[in-house]
Amino acid sequence: MRRIRVMGPRPELERALRVLQDLGSVHLASPPRMPALNPSPATRREQRLVRQLRTLVADAEMACALLSVPAATHLAPIPEPLPWSAWARQARRLRRSAEETRDRRQRLEEERALLAKYREMLDAFSALFEAGHIPASVRAYHIILRPGQSAVVEPLRQALTEALDSAFELRTRTLSSGETALLLLVPLERTARVERLLAESGVQEVPLPAGYERGTAAEALPRMRLRLEALPPLIDEVESERKARAATATSLLPPMLSAAQDALSRLEAGGLAASTRSAFVIEGWVPVPDLAALRAAVRERIGPAITVEELPPGTNPDAPVVLQNPRLFRPFQLLVEMMPLPTYGSIDPTPFVAVFFPVFFGLMLGDVGYGLVLLGMGILLHHRSRPETPLRAVGQIAVICSVFTILFGILFGELFGDLGRRLFGLHPLVLDREEPKDIVSFLVLCVGIGGVHVLLGLVLGVLNALHGHRKQALGRGLSAVMILLIVVALLASVRLLPGQLLTPAVIILLIAFPVLVVVEGIVAPVELLATLGNILSYARIMALGTASVMLAVVANRLAGAMGSVVVGAIFALLFHLVNFALGLFSPTVHALRLHYVEFFGRFYSPGGVRYRPFTHWRTH
């Protein structure tokens, strides 16, 4: 990144910002602090324009959403001056009409749902209504009970029998929704008592829908049927209206929205400029390869009135950060970007994550069968996702991790636990994770890998600190050497290394220790112990790996213990499914933790500012 300063006559600020926006490579920085340079506050006209543009954007976005109009990404430039006021009115009109269409459709849909429910209830008793069996001296109550409420019917019938003797008719039907429809017919003079009973039973009469209250259910039913038949064409009509509006809006809204967003960001960028009475200054960061193009564009489109000055490289505390890695490593940037970005100029850990993360994952899951399933899922995710999206990166990471899972599965001789051994005669090539003696070797391997990983972190810490903090670099280097010596001394004491190495290693350790305390302070011994603890933490790879294989073995054995082959197979499948889900989640979380806590803790310096170039508005 290079810090640049763009300067020119004040009236040219707007044009300069347009050039920078078109190039889309400059990350604008805060106004420079220099004598005679003042921040450029927005004028009243600009403030009014900002308010107008924000309203326009809100209206256009809402109209786009309601009319299902996609906001285009690439649009031809529109000649200036842009008719903001007319556009704002147009966007407001479009939003209102879209909202009105949406509300109308909602009302029709709700009416249809309500009438359908009533019709079903009335249909259930239609024979009674249509045959004219209900005399004028009888009051009909329509009740709908929720699915769990049907138990109140019998107590209600008993209460009615006690109160009215046999002077009532209660009919029930179960509706398609699971609800129970009740029709209660009682003499008009007994309605007060009946309504009290209904209230005591906790059931309420469903009044007929608006517009149908006058008259009886028998009269309402044919009208409801007619209305229900008329509703779908009406809904279709509203939908056609929406489509027609959307067709008109497609040519209006996206350019409007895009131009308004661009103008807004230019106005906001103008606030970052500083100015004198006659000149403006704007500063920012540009990637080195884009610097020549910036100079050329400014010269060509504005002329010599604007100068682009490259500022001397300093410590660059506020330089923005962009992670750039080879294609193979790029998906793993997602895992690094989940943490705060590293500061500018410090080490980007993506390549190390790309190497170690799949290894840890493979060591933990290590099964050909699970690896193949994961590979399938990764390929599916890759094909279903769009390029440059987090989902695509997840798919790519899954594919890479699955390759390592299969590889370690072959080395451990595992295919859905011990199923591969039983069915295909698969044998472990390196370690048998079911064998007690090999479990210890697996633990040593994992802690050994942990030692390498943490030492690598310390070395990277030394390299990071060399740029500025020499003393810190010395301390970290010394810590790395001491960790190495402790490992050598331990291995020599258990005769895994020649015993002659023990005494020199201990002597050097005793000399290095006070030096470390002098360099790093009194916390150095604690840090050293924490580092040793971090190395031991890699034992989790063995623990999770062993747990995973044991669960798979248990699944296979339980399947064999079942009486029926089919039940056994289903049981094993379910158990393997659970184990696979655990096998995806736990290794991912723990491999991430090993990186974020144990590895990054040794060298990573978070706090970088994300590179956000000043560019045109885009939708994704």
Added chain:
Amino acid sequence: MQIFWITLSAALAIAIPALATAWAQSRIGPAAAASLAEKPELSTTVIVMLAIPETMSILGFVVAMFIMLRAGG
């Protein structure tokens, strides 16, 4: 009788850290949920925070396994 004590030791070696992990995660969980409600971008940090106390269980598991292995499986 010896097998009983070995098995009990191994069980305690995993059970006590597991209880400690559960207690720690029960404290982290609500705090994490509250943080996520305000700052959803902290999800990674929260997952890592939740995974930190699991170290106790994992090391307990390793110790339990060693007890069992030393006793002859």
